[in-house]
Amino acid sequence: VGACQGWTCLSSRLPQRARGWASLAARGGVMLSAPPAQSSQHTSNGRQLLRQGSEAGTAVTTTRADARISASVGQKLALGLVALINVASCGQGVLWVRTIHLMGHDHGFFVTQFAFPVCVNLVCWPIVGVMTWVGYIPRRERKPQWWKFAALAVMAGTGNLLNALPQAVLPGAVQTVLGTLGVPVRMVMSCALLGTRYRWQHYSASVLIVAAAVLVVAPKLADTTQDLDSADILWILVLIAIMFIPEQIYAEKWLKRHAPNLFDWRARMGFFEVILGVCLLPFLFVHIPGRTTVAPA
Structure with a gap:
């Protein structure tokens, strides 16, 4: 004994x-x-x-094997979703070139922001239908929480619209630099709203991003030959305000909480993005203040 x-x-x-x-x-x-x-x-x-x-x-061995298989399948689905979204982005790029070539004015940029969710819906909804028919998406995951998708769509659609309007006014370098500044802003919001903790490497990278933005923008602002009018300053402030739209933060929060099927999640969100795009189509007839700096393709 x-x-x-x-x-x-x-x-x-x-x-x-x-x-x-x-x-x-x-x-x-x-x-x-x-x-x-x-x-x-x-x-x-x-x-x-x-x-x-x-x-x-x-049973323990089988459970662990099933968990590994589920994780592997989830990773493959995530990669597949990214690949298909890139396909939709390619479709958006083609529509963008054709639209601004045919329309010949600045509002073609807004049309492309409406065309992107349309392409996403055309890609995702057939996949969701097939996965639901074969039973891969359980019914419990199909429980609608439409207000969350509508909120994300409103935030994403508003950000896309505000980001599209100054594209024909501001230089491309300024837009690119301001876009990269969104990374440290999202880090701060994720720390405040989600309690995310980053390592020192992340903070160092964000500091480098801000420093690079200052080095690029400062000479252009100091150049007296390239004066900025009030409209340019307005659109710069608009692009800075877009960074504080917490769409990605709440998307991450709700994805972690509900763990839905990625295709179903993106398709539902795209549905509301299309509805919002239809509601915002009157902006096509609104004059955009500022001097046009981007010529149609």
């Missing part, structure tokens, strides 16, 4: 399946030390315990 107890203590450092075998061996040792009259009953009980331990170990 003492030897079996020592083996049980040693088994605490073994993997879970081996630990189950060690526990059963300890029980079997205790049973072997019982009186001879009960040996046959203890032998039968020991065999039953060994069988149960084997089944439990097999």
Whole structure:
């Protein structure tokens, strides 16, 4: 019995399946030390315990294997979604070139922001339909929480519209630099709203991004030959304000909380983006203040 107890203590450092075998061996040792009259009953009980331990170990191994398979499938689906969104972006690029070539004015940039969610819907909804039909998306994941998708669509659509309007007015270098400044801003918002903790490498990278933006923008602002009018300053402030729209922060928060199917999530959000784009189409007829610096393709 003492030897079996020592083996049980040693088994605490073994993997879970081996630990189950060690526990059963300890029980079997205790049973072997019982009186001879009960040996046959203890032998039968020991065999039953060994069988149960084997089944439990097999179940644990199967569960871990299923978890690894699920994680692998999830990673593949995420990569597939990124690839398909890139396909939609390519479609958006083609429509962008054709639209600004045919329309010949600045509002073609806004049309492209409306065309992107249309392309996303054309890509994602057929996939969601097939996955739902084969039962890959459980019904519990189909429980609608439409207000969250509508809120994300409003934030994303508003940001896209405000980002599209000054594209024909501001130089491309200024737009690119202001776009990169959104990285440290989102880091600050994720720390405040989600409690995210970053390493020192992340903070160092954000400082480098801000320094690079200052080095690029400062000479242009100091150049007296390239004066900025009030409209340019207005659109720069608009692009800075876009960085504080917490669409990506809340998307990350709700994705972690609900863990939905990625295709279903993106398709529902794209549905509301199209509705918002239709509602914002009157902006096509609004004059954009500022001097046009980008010529149509």
